Amino acid sequence: MLAIYKREMLSYFTSPIGYVFMGVFLAVSGFIFSLATLQQGVDSDVGTYFTIMLFVFVVVIPLLTMKSFSEERRSRTEQLLLTSPVSLFGMVFGKFLAAYTMFAITYIASCFNYIALYKFGNPNTGQLVGYSIAILLIGAAFVSVGIFISSLTENQIIAAIGTIAVILIFLLASFLNQYIDVYAIRAVLSWISVYSRFGNFTHGVFDFNAVLYYFSISGVFLFLTVRIYEKRRWE
Amino acid sequence: MNYEAENAASSAAYIPGAKKKRSFWKNPKFKFGATATALTISFVALVIIINVIFSALATSYLWYIDMTKEKMYTISESTLMLLDPYRNNENVNIRIIFCQDPDKLEQSLETKLVHNMALQYEQEFDFVKVEYIDIVKHPSLADPYRTTSETNVKTTDVIIENGSDFRKFALEAFYTFSSNTGEVFALTPSIKSPRQSCSLSATGQSRTLQLAMASRSKDRKFTRCSKTPDLTCAR
Amino acid sequence: MQTQMIHIDHLVKRYGSKYAVNDISFTVGEGEIVGFLGPNGAGKSTTMNIITGYLSYTSGTVEVGGLDIIDYAYEVKKMIGYLPEQPPLYNDMTVEDYLNFVYDLKKCTFNRKKHLMEICEVVRIADVYKRVIGHLSKGYRQRVGIAQALVGNPKILILDEPTIGLDPRQIVEVRNLIRTLGLDHTIILSTHILSEVQAVCDRVIIISRGKIVADKRTEDIATAVEGNRRISAKICGPQKEVLQTLRAITGVVSAEAVGQHDADSITYIIESQQGVDIRKPLFSALAKSNYPLIGLEPVGMGLEDVFLSLVDAKEPATKSRRKTVSRRSSTEVKE
Numbered sequence: 001m002l003a004i005y006k007r008e009m010l011s012y013f014t015s016p017i018g019y020v021f022m023g024v025f026l027a028v029s030g031f032i033f034s035l036a037t038l039q040q041g042v043d044s045d046v047g048t049y050f051t052i053m054l055f056v057f058v059v060v061i062p063l064l065t066m067k068s069f070s071e072e073r074r075s076r077t078e079q080l081l082l083t084s085p086v087s088l089f090g091m092v093f094g095k096f097l098a099a100y101t102m103f104a105i106t107y108i109a110s111c112f113n114y115i116a117l118y119k120f121g122n123p124n125t126g127q128l129v130g131y132s133i134a135i136l137l138i139g140a141a142f143v144s145v146g147i148f149i150s151s152l153t154e155n156q157i158i159a160a161i162g163t164i165a166v167i168l169i170f171l172l173a174s175f176l177n178q179y180i181d182v183y184a185i186r187a188v189l190s191w192i193s194v195y196s197r198f199g200n201f202t203h204g205v206f207d208f209n210a211v212l213y214y215f216s217i218s219g220v221f222l223f224l225t226v227r228i229y230e231k232r233r234w235e
Numbered sequence: 236m237n238y239e240a241e242n243a244a245s246s247a248a249y250i251p252g253a254k255k256k257r258s259f260w261k262n263p264k265f266k267f268g269a270t271a272t273a274l275t276i277s278f279v280a281l282v283i284i285i286n287v288i289f290s291a292l293a294t295s296y297l298w299y300i301d302m303t304k305e306k307m308y309t310i311s312e313s314t315l316m317l318l319d320p321y322r323n324n325e326n327v328n329i330r331i332i333f334c335q336d337p338d339k340l341e342q343s344l345e346t347k348l349v350h351n352m353a354l355q356y357e358q359e360f361d362f363v364k365v366e367y368i369d370i371v372k373h374p375s376l377a378d379p380y381r382t383t384s385e386t387n388v389k390t391t392d393v394i395i396e397n398g399s400d401f402r403k404f405a406l407e408a409f410y411t412f413s414s415n416t417g418e419v420f421a422l423t424p425s426i427k428s429p430r431q432s433c434s435l436s437a438t439g440q441s442r443t444l445q446l447a448m449a450s451r452s453k454d455r456k457f458t459r460c461s462k463t464p465d466l467t468c469a470r
Numbered sequence: 471m472q473t474q475m476i477h478i479d480h481l482v483k484r485y486g487s488k489y490a491v492n493d494i495s496f497t498v499g500e501g502e503i504v505g506f507l508g509p510n511g512a513g514k515s516t517t518m519n520i521i522t523g524y525l526s527y528t529s530g531t532v533e534v535g536g537l538d539i540i541d542y543a544y545e546v547k548k549m550i551g552y553l554p555e556q557p558p559l560y561n562d563m564t565v566e567d568y569l570n571f572v573y574d575l576k577k578c579t580f581n582r583k584k585h586l587m588e589i590c591e592v593v594r595i596a597d598v599y600k601r602v603i604g605h606l607s608k609g610y611r612q613r614v615g616i617a618q619a620l621v622g623n624p625k626i627l628i629l630d631e632p633t634i635g636l637d638p639r640q641i642v643e644v645r646n647l648i649r650t651l652g653l654d655h656t657i658i659l660s661t662h663i664l665s666e667v668q669a670v671c672d673r674v675i676i677i678s679r680g681k682i683v684a685d686k687r688t689e690d691i692a693t694a695v696e697g698n699r700r701i702s703a704k705i706c707g708p709q710k711e712v713l714q715t716l717r718a719i720t721g722v723v724s725a726e727a728v729g730q731h732d733a734d735s736i737t738y739i740i741e742s743q744q745g746v747d748i749r750k751p752l753f754s755a756l757a758k759s760n761y762p763l764i765g766l767e768p769v770g771m772g773l774e775d776v777f778l779s780l781v782d783a784k785e786p787a788t789k790s791r792r793k794t795v796s797r798r799s800s801t802e803v804k805e
Contacts, residue, residue, distance in 0.1 A: 003574030007563075015562055080558035080618070083522040084575045085544040183336045191290065199341070200299075209293045216282045227275050234271075234526045 001086065004094030008068070012102055021063050022106045028056050029110040046117065047202030050131050054171060054198060057142055062163040064102055065146025066156045068095045069225075074154040082233065092225045096147050103139045107132075130206045137214035138194055142167050144221035151225045170194045170217070296358070329363045331356070332394040334370045339390075346391060353393075474536065475500045475626055475656045476521065481530035483516055483680075490516045491527070492680035500625075503652040505671035505688075506660035513680040514660040515555060518628050521658075522552040534626065548576060551624040555631050557615030561604030565595060565614055568603060569621060576622040586621070593617045593647065609640040616647070627651060629659040633666060645670050701742070701749065702728075704765030705756060706735045712761050713738070719755050721746040735764055 012018030036049035072078040081091050114128060145166050150159040173193035190196040194217075197210040293299070331353045333340060340350040356363040368376045370390060379401075393404045476498040483491040491513045498504050506514040519525040521532060523543055532539045534546045560568055569586050578585065590596040593613045598606060603614060612632065619627055632648065633641045648670050651657060661667060667674050668688060676684040705712050709727050716725035716738065723741045730736045742748040749766065756763045 003571055006574065007560075007567075007571045010567060011560075011562060075558075075561070076554065076556045077558040077560055079519075079524055079552075079554045079556075080572070081575070082524050083547055083550070083552050084572075085547040085577055086575060186336070191287075205299045207293070207299050209290050209299075212289050213286055216286050220279055220282050223278060224275070227271070231271065233524070 001090035001094040004081070004086065004091055005098050008095055008098030009101065012064075012098065017063065017067070018102060021060065021102060022109075024063070025056075025060055025106045026110055028060075029053060030113060032056070033110075033113040033116075046128070046131070050135060051195075051198065051202060053135070054138065054195065057139065058164055058167045058171065061103065061139070061142045061167070062146055062160040064099045065143055065150055065163060066160040067150065068099060068147055069151035070154050070156050070159045073151075082229075088226045088229050089222075092147065092151075092222055092229070096144060096222055099143045099147065100140055103143055104136060107135060107139065131201055133206075134198060134201045134210065134214075137211060137218075138198070141170075141194070141214045141217035141221075144218040144225075145170075148221040148225045148228075151228055329356075330366055330394075330396040331363065332366045332368060332396060334368060334392050334394075335390045336367060336369065349393060474498075475502075475534065476658070477531075477533040477536075478517075478521070479531040479533075481517070481520065481532060482528045483513075483520060483525070484528040489680050491520070493530075494677070494680070494682055496675055496682060496685055498656060498658065500656055501652070502673055503648070503657045503659070503671045504673045504675060505667035506658060506675055506677060507662065507664065507667050508660075508677035509662060511679075512677045514677055515630055517677070518552070518630050518658065518660060519554075522550055522628055523547055524552075524554075548622065549624050550626045550628060551619030551622065553615045553619045553627075553629045553632060555634070557611060558618070559603045559611060559614060562602065564602050565590075565599050565606075565617075568614070569617060572618050572621045576624075578622045580623070585623070589617050589620045592650070593620065594643075608635055609637070612636060612640070612644065616644070620651075625656060627655050627657045627659075629657065631661055632659055633661070633663070641666075700769040701740045701752075702765075702767045702769045703738050703740055703752065703763060704732070704735045705738060705761050705763055707759075707761035709736055711759070712736070712756075715755055715759050715761065716740055716752075719748060719751050721748045721751065735762075737765075739769060 012021075032052050033049050036046070036052065069078070072081065082088075111132070117128075142163075146159075146163040149162040149166060150156075153159050153162070170192065171194050173189045173195075175193075175195075194214075197207065197213060200207040200210060333350065333353070335346075337350070340346045353363075353365045357365045370376055391405070395402050395404065474497055478497070479495050481491055481494045482489065494513070494517060506517070508514050516525065520527050521534065521539070523539055523546065526540075535549050537546055539546045560571075563571070566586075569589070570582070573582055573586065587596070590599060593616050595610060595613050595617055598610055603611065606614065612635070616629070616632065619629065629648070633644050636644060645666065648657060648659065652670075652672075659670070671688055673687050674684065675682055713725055713727060716722060721742050723743055725738055725740045727736050727738050740748070740752070752766075753763060
């Protein structure tokens with residue numbers, strides 16, 4: 001697994017993808033951050049920044065994950081991986097970890113943004129930490145979705161689009177709620193929705209529920225990826 | 236290339252002819268076909284169930300961490316002191332009635348805070364119960380609380396009832412706000428702790444029951460003006 | 471020490487109602503170089519994919535080095551170096567990075583630098599070590615593919631069409647390489663080039679439509695089908711008398727004159743009983759009758775003939791007979 005992890009990390013930096021991802025992420029985050037906080041002055045709420053960033057992830061994370069498995073399938077290099085003494089889980093997790101490391105490093109780098117907060121105001125550190133944990137977990141969840149979808153197809157573009165679609169569903173599930181009268185359905189939709197759970201964080205509550213949920217998404221999608229490969233091998 | 240020694244060393248562990256009992260999970264039955272699909276589905280279902288259970292527990296037992304500086308999501312000491320004497324009083328049965336479904340209450344910060352307070356009281360004190368009525372779908376439910384035939388009950392209203400006595404509070408009652416902009420400044424301690432006078436006729440005697448919804452000490456404020464300290468926040 | 475390197479027993483791989491591999495059994499001993507021969511779609515690649523663990527099978531047993539490939543998947547995969555039909559190369563990596571990656575993947579414990587350098591020398595890619603794989607020519611790419619299979623010094627090498635797409639010079643180089651490797655490793659290679667099998671392998675397994683149709687040592691393959699042995703002899707002398715003499719030799723089943731290439735000698739095809747070597751009696755008989763023997767050659771069915779006859783065995787009888795007859799006449803003409 002470590003071998004695969006190293007290789008993936010190497011490929012993120014020998015091809016443009018790693019740099020493009022980091023560049024776009026940092027640029028956009030910086031821009032939105034200043035828009036949401038410094039420019040608003042008195043009225044600002046750092047929660048807006050985080051919420052908008054969630055939507056930025058929709059586009060930016062597929063960049064990272066679209067090639068993970070689809071390229072391997074297309075160029076048949078997965079044959080090398082599957083005939084080596086590596087477990088399926090190790091293979092999937094190695095790739096996941098590499099993509100996630102990229103995401104996590106870039107996010108932590110973007111935390112430089114917050115320095116401005118301390119300079120001009122008196123932010124709630126606890127809240128920032130809470131937000132960051134939530135973002136890191138949501139990032140893991142989205143990355144795992146991307147990994148799963150890329151294992152379904154050989155075409156990177158399709159993988160990217162599919163990932164965008166699924167992430168959007170997770171984010172926007174609760175947007176229909178204003179039109180729905182039945183409490184039960186609304187409850188289900190907002191249960192699914194990453195966005196509505198994140199709402200708790202913006203209101204200042206660190207919700208363990210949400211943490212478990214984000215972990216679950218990661219777990220389920222990684223599990224499904226392993227199962228897909230298991231299925232292919234046996235058919 | 237002579238690697239005999241090293242190869243021999245690695246294969247020394249295997250006794251020719253010895254059969255390892257096949258690991259249970261490697262049984263082909265689990266790898267593909269109907270059983271495998273069932274296994275996959277049941278795993279995902281299990282994760283969902285765990286999440287739902289955890290969810291239910293967390294919302295009823297209020298598992299979360301209050302990240303706010305002002306600790307808005309925790310019951311203050313003074314409230315506890317105020318309401319303690321009533322704990323064992325059988326005649327006291329407070330119903331806090333909200334006029335919307337819980338998930339709608341969670342969406343806006345103002346209603347969320349009030350709702351959360353109510354839930355905390357429910358958890359802390361046996362004699363407090365929180366209920367929800369849907370006055371949009373069933374307008375007749377609001378009728379008992381309309382003091383005159385002209386008054387309307389809004390979805391953001393909160394009704395506090397003890398026995399046959401009740402008082403209806405508009406959402407604004409819990410906060411002080413600027414009458415110009417309608418913007419909320421602070422949770423007014425005094426109003427947030429409505430002195431609920433309920434006449435209780437028990438064996439002909441009337442007793443005044445003081446129920447403090449929240450008695451906030453001076454330094455616990457909800458304020459948006461944390462960055463510009465010279466704006467006095469109403470208390 | 472395992473002498474049975476690979477043992478396959480009643481292997482079946484079924485896709486729905488179609489059988490890719492239909493009851494195959496064979497054993498490969500240590501140090502053998504075995505050729506899988508067969509038309510496209512016969513099941514060669516499928517069988518190799520199964521042995522290496524890329525695919526799983528419907529039923530049967532596969533043991534490598536005495537270990538079942540399902541129970542001991544890890545250990546088995548460590549023992550095998552695999553070069554699939556399409557070499558699994560990462561085009562964005564350099565050869566160096568790639569081989570290091572494979573080294574880690576296979577969890578090797580040797581001295582890394584030394585081991586990889588040795589492989590590069592054997593396979594002759596040392597001069598492109600630092601180059602990006604995507605920029606290499608087909609020949610080099612194939613060699614990198616072979617190098618990858620060699621990492622970790624696995625006991626068994628499984629090579630799927632190793633010379634495909636190479637130019638003749640490269641083909642020769644690769645074949646020599648395989649022969650060299652055959653001294654230390656057990657090798658299975660698959661091909662549909664018949665001469666390759668003859669050139670490189672000790673043993674041939676012919677697969678057609680998922681079944682093994684022949685499994686013999688290379689030199690035996692021709693006789694195995696033909697049954698009898700045939701010799702082509704150039705003899706000077708009057709045809710009728712020579713034929714009489716020939717037919718009188720014990721062990722001769724038949725003798726035919728097939729053509730006259732030289733002024734004074736005629737070529738005869740002499741068929742002898744299986745297992746009977748009539749060359750010496752032939753010489754004696756002809757010498758006694760004073761018919762000079764100026765040429766003597768074994769005539770087998772070439773591997774092509776064997777292959778085609780076996781592979782076409784399922785086709786209507788007339789067709790195959792016609793094919794073998796035409797083949798026979800063409801080889802006869804050559805003689």
